Amino acid sequence: MTELAWIENALTSARPQAMGALLRYFRDLDRAEEAFQEACLRALKTWPLKGPPRDPAAWLIFVGRNAALDSVRRDRRNTALPPEDRISDLEDAETDIAERLDDAHYRDDILRLMFVCCHPDLPATQQVALALRVVSGLSVREVASAFLVNERAMEQRITRAKRRVAEANIPFAAPDAVERSARLGAVAAMIYLVFNEGYSASGGDETVRASLCDEAIRLCRLLLRLFPAEPEIMGLLALMLLQHARSPARTDPEGKAVLLEDQDRTLWKRANIDEGLALVDKALRHRQPGAYQVQAAIAALHSRARTAADTDWEEIDLLYQMLEHLTPSPVITLNRSVAVSKTKGPEAALKLIAPLADRLSGYFYFHGVRGAYLSEIGRMAEAREAFNRAIALARTPAEASHIREHLDRLSQRVSAD
Numbered sequence: 001m002t003e004l005a006w007i008e009n010a011l012t013s014a015r016p017q018a019m020g021a022l023l024r025y026f027r028d029l030d031r032a033e034e035a036f037q038e039a040c041l042r043a044l045k046t047w048p049l050k051g052p053p054r055d056p057a058a059w060l061i062f063v064g065r066n067a068a069l070d071s072v073r074r075d076r077r078n079t080a081l082p083p084e085d086r087i088s089d090l091e092d093a094e095t096d097i098a099e100r101l102d103d104a105h106y107r108d109d110i111l112r113l114m115f116v117c118c119h120p121d122l123p124a125t126q127q128v129a130l131a132l133r134v135v136s137g138l139s140v141r142e143v144a145s146a147f148l149v150n151e152r153a154m155e156q157r158i159t160r161a162k163r164r165v166a167e168a169n170i171p172f173a174a175p176d177a178v179e180r181s182a183r184l185g186a187v188a189a190m191i192y193l194v195f196n197e198g199y200s201a202s203g204g205d206e207t208v209r210a211s212l213c214d215e216a217i218r219l220c221r222l223l224l225r226l227f228p229a230e231p232e233i234m235g236l237l238a239l240m241l242l243q244h245a246r247s248p249a250r251t252d253p254e255g256k257a258v259l260l261e262d263q264d265r266t267l268w269k270r271a272n273i274d275e276g277l278a279l280v281d282k283a284l285r286h287r288q289p290g291a292y293q294v295q296a297a298i299a300a301l302h303s304r305a306r307t308a309a310d311t312d313w314e315e316i317d318l319l320y321q322m323l324e325h326l327t328p329s330p331v332i333t334l335n336r337s338v339a340v341s342k343t344k345g346p347e348a349a350l351k352l353i354a355p356l357a358d359r360l361s362g363y364f365y366f367h368g369v370r371g372a373y374l375s376e377i378g379r380m381a382e383a384r385e386a387f388n389r390a391i392a393l394a395r396t397p398a399e400a401s402h403i404r405e406h407l408d409r410l411s412q413r414v415s416a417d
Contacts, residue, residue, distance in 0.1 A: 007047055011040050013211045014057035015137040020109030021061045022068070023116070029134065029165055031068055039064035110135065111187075111222045115179075118186035119165070126161035127183075131190040132197075133158050142197055145395065148331075148363060180226065187223065188236055188292070191216050195240050213244050231286040235293030238279035242299035245272035257402040261308035273303045291327045294319050313342040330356045334366055337373075346373040364393040368403055375409075 015036065022032040039060040053059040117131035125147070132143045144154035198212025220237045227233050249263035280300045283293050298319050305311040320336035334353055341349035350373045353366070360366035371386030387407045394400035 004048075006052070007044065009211060010052065010056045011043060011060070012137060013215070014060050016110040016113070016135050016215060017057040018060040018064060019134060019137075020113040022064050023113055024109055025065055026068060029162060031071075033134065034071070035064035035068035036060065038067040042067070111219060111226075114187050114190055114219070115183050118183040118190065120179075120182060122161055122164055124186060126157055126164070127186045128190045128193065129154060129157050130161040130165075131186075132193055135190070135194075138194075138197055145197075148360075150362075184223075184227065184230070184233075188220075188233060191219050191223065192236060192240070192292070194219075195243075199243060210247065213240070213247070216240060217244065229286075231283040231288050232290040232292050234279045234283035235290060235296045238276040238283065239292055239296040239299055241272045241276035241279070242296065242303050245269040245276065245303065256405075257399065260302065261311075265306065268303070276300065277303065289322070289326070291323060294323045294326065298323075311342075313339045317343055330359045331363075334360065334363075334369060337369065341373060341376075346376040349373050350377075362393060364390055364395060364399060367393065371403075 018036055018039070019032055022035050023029065026032055026035070042063055043056075043060065047053070113135055114131055117134055118127040122130065129143055129147065132138045133140070140155050140158065141151050143158070144151045147154065195213055195216035198210065198214075198216065217237065217240050220233065220240060224230070224233045224237055245268045246260070246263060248269065249265065249267040250258055252258055276296070277300055280293070280296045284297070298316055301312050301316055301319075317336065317339035320332065320339055323332050324336065333356060337349040337352045340352055350370070353370060353373075356366065367386045367390035371383045371390060374380075374383035374386060384407065387403050390403045391400050391407075394403065
């Protein structure tokens with residue numbers, strides 16, 4: 001890994017903790033973001049010369065806080081002073097907040113920041129989008145990809161959310177137990193979207209951003225500590241553990257993506273799988289089925305199959321039907337089509353996904369999957385068109401390379417015929 005790549009990874013990993021601390025310190029979302037960005041700029045100048053700090057997050061918090069305080073002092077000279085209690089005794093204010101958080105057994109800045117972003121005064125779509133942008137530092141493009149909308153629409157959504165936070169004077173204090181319960185669904189969704197962005201990176205050269213996956217799992221463990229009897233949080237943690245267990249086998253030595261059915265399952269992380277399977281069983285015993293539990297049960301079936309041929313596709317199809325009932329989504333139906341293709345054939349799978357064409361027209365995986373089904377039934381020209389569309393929509397070089405392999409095999413079959 002190059003020096004600049006290491007610095008970029010360190011800044012990405014430290015962002016949630018640094019943003020949480022800076023927001024706790026200043027209680028102003030825009031100022032916290034500006035402070036973090038200034039600290040990142042100074043890191044890019046300083047770290048290559050002096051070497052990385054032992055604790056990047058602590059360095060960024062310290063430098064960002066001082067930079068923001070300098071900005072406050074400059075503002076004082078140009079504008080009327082705000083009330084004294086707004087600018088004085090910042091150290092005391094921080095200590096007071098920290099003590100109240102400790103008393104509430106709510107010590108993690110990052111998790112607290114997530115609950116703040118998921119405040120009920122914000123519309124649900126703005127809550128999760130704001131959290132992804134502020135907490136995890138995903139680009140507008142990456143957040144838009146998570147929601148399957150264009151960048152401009154997502155930029156407007158995030159801007160509206162930040163404006164609403166400022167205008168509504170939303171408190172940056174730890175929510176109580178009742179408020180945490182009310183915001184739980186949005187926080188869980190945000191955590192899973194962070195995981196998905198790490199699991200299938202939507203930008204750059206990386207196929208997997210392990211640091212985001214690890215951070216999402218860490219946050220979910222904290223969430224489960226707050227809600228130890230909540231089966232959906234157990235299901236969410238199990239789902240991420242079981243999916244992340246496959247990471248060592250998801251790319252080949254050249255960095256190309258490897259499909260699940262072609263993966264070397266001996267490379268899967270056994271400890272993750274064992275923990276995930278135990279959590280799935282524990283969650284299902286509550287008999288309160290939810291979307292994360294069903295997805296975890298699907299992942300568990302893949303994890304229990306010693307080979308791809310041993311996969312219980314009929315049970316997976318049934319679970320996807322349950323998931324469609326719980327949370328109807330074109331992406332869920334697209335995923336279910338894989339199970340349908342295994343049990344009923346590619347023509348049945350094509351029929352299932354045909355109504356999704358308009359809603360998923362900009363989705364890379366839709367065209368890739370459709371191309372594979374068309375290829376299986378010999379509709380080569382249509383398959384080539386679908387694969388070309390998938391390449392045009394690919395978010396990473398690995399995704400594009402994977403589809404080109406399909407095209408190469410398709411060309412070889414046509415030549416042989």
